[in-house]
Amino acid sequence: MSMDLIISALVTTIGITTPILLAATGELVVEKSGVLNLGVEGMMLVGAVTGFAVAFTTFNPWLGILAAAAAGAASALVFGVLVLTFGANQVATGLALAIFGIGLSTLIGAGFVGMIVPPFTSIFPEELARDPFWRLIFGHSPIVYLALIMVMVVAWFLKSTRWGLVLRAVGENDLSAHSIGYSVIGIRYAAIAFGGAMAGIAGSYFSLVITPMWAEQMTAGRGWIALALVVFASWKPGRLLTGAYFFGVLMTLELYAKASGFSFLPSQFWASMPYLMAVLVLALISARERTGSEAPACLGKPFMPGE
Amino acid sequence: MRIRFEKRPEPSNFMRLATPVGAVLLTMVLGALLFDALGYDGQETIKQFFFTPVLASYKWQDVATKAAPLIIIALGLALGNTAKIWNIGAEGQYIAGALGGAFVAYLTPDVTSHWIIVPMLLAGIIGGALWAALPAWLKTRYNVNEVLSSLMLVYVSLQLLSYLIDGPWKDPNGHNFPQTAAFTDAQLLPRALPGTYVPPGLVFAIVLTFVFWVAMKRSIYGFDVRVSGAAPQAARYGGFNAKRTVWSTLLISGGMAGLAGILEATSQLGQLNLGFPSGYGFTAIIVSFLGRLHPIGIFIAGFVLAITSVGGQVAQTVVHVPSASGGIFQALMLFLILAGDVLVRYRIKIVHSASKAGAAA
Numbered sequence: 001m002s003m004d005l006i007i008s009a010l011v012t013t014i015g016i017t018t019p020i021l022l023a024a025t026g027e028l029v030v031e032k033s034g035v036l037n038l039g040v041e042g043m044m045l046v047g048a049v050t051g052f053a054v055a056f057t058t059f060n061p062w063l064g065i066l067a068a069a070a071a072g073a074a075s076a077l078v079f080g081v082l083v084l085t086f087g088a089n090q091v092a093t094g095l096a097l098a099i100f101g102i103g104l105s106t107l108i109g110a111g112f113v114g115m116i117v118p119p120f121t122s123i124f125p126e127e128l129a130r131d132p133f134w135r136l137i138f139g140h141s142p143i144v145y146l147a148l149i150m151v152m153v154v155a156w157f158l159k160s161t162r163w164g165l166v167l168r169a170v171g172e173n174d175l176s177a178h179s180i181g182y183s184v185i186g187i188r189y190a191a192i193a194f195g196g197a198m199a200g201i202a203g204s205y206f207s208l209v210i211t212p213m214w215a216e217q218m219t220a221g222r223g224w225i226a227l228a229l230v231v232f233a234s235w236k237p238g239r240l241l242t243g244a245y246f247f248g249v250l251m252t253l254e255l256y257a258k259a260s261g262f263s264f265l266p267s268q269f270w271a272s273m274p275y276l277m278a279v280l281v282l283a284l285i286s287a288r289e290r291t292g293s294e295a296p297a298c299l300g301k302p303f304m305p306g307e
Numbered sequence: 308m309r310i311r312f313e314k315r316p317e318p319s320n321f322m323r324l325a326t327p328v329g330a331v332l333l334t335m336v337l338g339a340l341l342f343d344a345l346g347y348d349g350q351e352t353i354k355q356f357f358f359t360p361v362l363a364s365y366k367w368q369d370v371a372t373k374a375a376p377l378i379i380i381a382l383g384l385a386l387g388n389t390a391k392i393w394n395i396g397a398e399g400q401y402i403a404g405a406l407g408g409a410f411v412a413y414l415t416p417d418v419t420s421h422w423i424i425v426p427m428l429l430a431g432i433i434g435g436a437l438w439a440a441l442p443a444w445l446k447t448r449y450n451v452n453e454v455l456s457s458l459m460l461v462y463v464s465l466q467l468l469s470y471l472i473d474g475p476w477k478d479p480n481g482h483n484f485p486q487t488a489a490f491t492d493a494q495l496l497p498r499a500l501p502g503t504y505v506p507p508g509l510v511f512a513i514v515l516t517f518v519f520w521v522a523m524k525r526s527i528y529g530f531d532v533r534v535s536g537a538a539p540q541a542a543r544y545g546g547f548n549a550k551r552t553v554w555s556t557l558l559i560s561g562g563m564a565g566l567a568g569i570l571e572a573t574s575q576l577g578q579l580n581l582g583f584p585s586g587y588g589f590t591a592i593i594v595s596f597l598g599r600l601h602p603i604g605i606f607i608a609g610f611v612l613a614i615t616s617v618g619g620q621v622a623q624t625v626v627h628v629p630s631a632s633g634g635i636f637q638a639l640m641l642f643l644i645l646a647g648d649v650l651v652r653y654r655i656k657i658v659h660s661a662s663k664a665g666a667a668a
Contacts, residue, residue: 278459
């Protein structure tokens with residue numbers, strides 16, 4: 001296998017991994033605060049269409065990303081009001097958010113089908129990325145670097161900052177956090193908005209970078225993979241990074257296997273690989289941690305201080 | 308002045324019935340505003356979505372056609388939702404059921420007896436149940452979250468369908484289209500009402516609604532499921548077997564989705580092709596909640612969701628909104644019904660800032 005092929009495979013892997021990593025980093029923070037938001041796929045789509053619409057009308061991809069983050073956060077807050085203020089069931093509300101995002105993005109995007117924007121690729125001078133090896137480092141969209149930075153920021157925030165500790169406390173024992181005077185609901189709202197913003201940016205990576213256009217349901221179920229990834233990572237940012245790249249490599253293999261006409265296995269086998277692997281990996285991880293001790297103790301439980 | 312929730316001593320039965328109705332009405336209002344904001348004629352959109360399917364004499368058959376699978380799938384899902392076992396993968400089980408039934412059809416092209424439909428339906432139920440068995444096994448054996456595993460298998464089932472109809476089961480006389488051979492006359496289920504399009508599935512939906520209603524109300528199993536969801540600790544001390552609840556709710560809901568799948572294949576399409584996956588498995592989750600997880604409620608809710616789904620097609624041609632935007636109404640309805648749950652369990656108190664008597668407590 002030539003060097004060029006390896007490098008282009010790695011570039012593909014990075015491209016595939018980035019949106020999953022972004023969305024999963026956001027969801028990790030949400031789940032650490034004790035909330036399970038299953039609506040990642042919907043928030044990603046809302047981000048994808050908003051990012052595209054704004055980049056298309058303003059000719060500015062940066063504004064597109066910003067708008068995608070805002071739209072993702074706004075849709076997440078709809079979920080937040082329902083589960084935090086109204087104490088609604090988180091699983092069902094998250095599903096509703098996913099369905100809502102699919103419908104809303106289709107509706108907003110109807111006027112943008114068939115349009116294209118210039119792909120939002122490298123920000124570094126072109127000379128830097130001419131050599132294939134250097135392209136591996138400098139040849140990506142800014143969103144790729146943002147994803148890597150955000151994992152590190154989240155890891156540092158959760159581990160080494162006071163508010164990170166508070167957020168974890170809220171997720172592990174909401175009553176104690178409440179009784180020492182922290183606003184459980186307020187912190188969860190912030191976490192949910194952050195998760196939405198990250199999912200929104202993840203979505204915009206599809207519509208601004210991978211294929212710089214809008215297509216219905218273009219995130220193709222990656223939001224659900226991001227959810228599996230959080231469990232796979234046992235809610236640890238470091239493992240999230242490796243896990244995301246593990247899935248990314250798998251999906252790249254699928255692409256290459258398809259392209260090279262790997263005829264002894266049907267293409268549908270490769271296409272279902274990431275999902276089968278996700279199930280398998282969940283089983284391996286969950287089997288090792290039978291008690292589920294890694295999950296935040298309050299995950300998915302509503303907090304109604306009035307009771 | 309602020310709003311405070313005060314827990315009711317008993318959940319309100321009035322609110323339990325009123326909130327789904329309120330959710331549907333409020334969905335229309337919010338939906339109209341949303342479509343107006345996006346530059347469509349909101350009022351006209353609502354009219355086409357919710358009223359044309361009911362008022363146009365020829366549309367009610369379409370509504371019944373869509374309601375039947377939704378009701379059948381949602382009846383099964385409600386069981387799991389009651390026990391708080393979340394089967395999100397009914398769409399995959401629906402496809403697996405159709406594949407199960409189609410496998411029997413594939414093996415028996417020469418059988419002319421109409422009784423062949425019975426093994427086909429049974430294979431549909433088994434196919435759906437098997438597809439749900441994997442999440443059940445992973446949940447009970449390895450403690451894998453059933454939400455994710457059942458959902459991942461939806462994607463796998465789509466690929467399996469695509470593989471089979473473009474591979475081993477491909478119609479040799481199908482001009483190379485990815486589809487199975489058409490079912491023979493013996494393998495097709497006739498319409499429920501001769502001369503109409505009313506599907507045989509509706510008869511199944513009516514009978515099963517009744518069966519589930521009686522079973523949930525009268526049987527120890529129904530009680531077991533309710534207690535497992537409402538008070539898992541109590542259920543454990545009471546000697547209920549948690550694993551049995553996981554297995555039974557997933558197998559039953561998978562089997563029901565599989566039944567809906569093969570019914571759809573053998574009465575609507577008459578073969579399997581790439582147009583088969585319909586999203587019924589996802590919409591049925593909304594049906595089960597809108598119906599308040601009660602069989603009679605689900606029967607009504609199935610028709611409400613079917614109306615919006617037919618209305619989506621009407622609105623697409625009349626007001627030119629994308630048909631998928633029907634998902635917005637369905638999701639809004641689910642949002643509102645879930646928010647409405649709070650009214651069942653809590654009273655809303657408006658507290659004036661002057662009277663802070665209760666705040667200290």
